Amino acid sequence: QVQMVESGGGSVQTGESLRLSCAPSGRTDRYNAMAWFRQTPGLERERVATIYTASGNTNYANAVQGRFTISQDNARRTVALQMNSLQPADSAMYYCAASLTAGGSDANAYDYWGQGTQVTVNS
Secondary structure, rough: OOOEEEEEEEEEOOOOOEEEEEEEOOOOOOOOEEEEEOOOOOOEEEEEEEEOOOOOOEEEEOOOOOEEEEEEEEEEEEEEEEEEOOOHHOOEEEEEEOOOOOOOOHHHHOEEEEEEEEEEEEE
């Protein structure tokens, strides 16, 4: 059973940066896409960023465009999310996900998930 393992969350002040990392545990398949989602209590899980592993193409939610950068290490099947200029609205549980055949912004398209890492941005 494959599970994604996230790290790098924490508590920061407005305007500061954090870097999240994600690596698969267990068998590592070749994924079509890897992504970061986030969720706050009472709201739906929101796609933050996606990277398509073969092409390196990326997509971002409008709310993070220009502030967040998703990147990958193909050899290790890992993905990172560099988050700059953090705002209180970015506070959430962040989840890493991997899709074997699809991608995009729909959480149902992803096959493997992590347990999440908490990001808190204080004003």
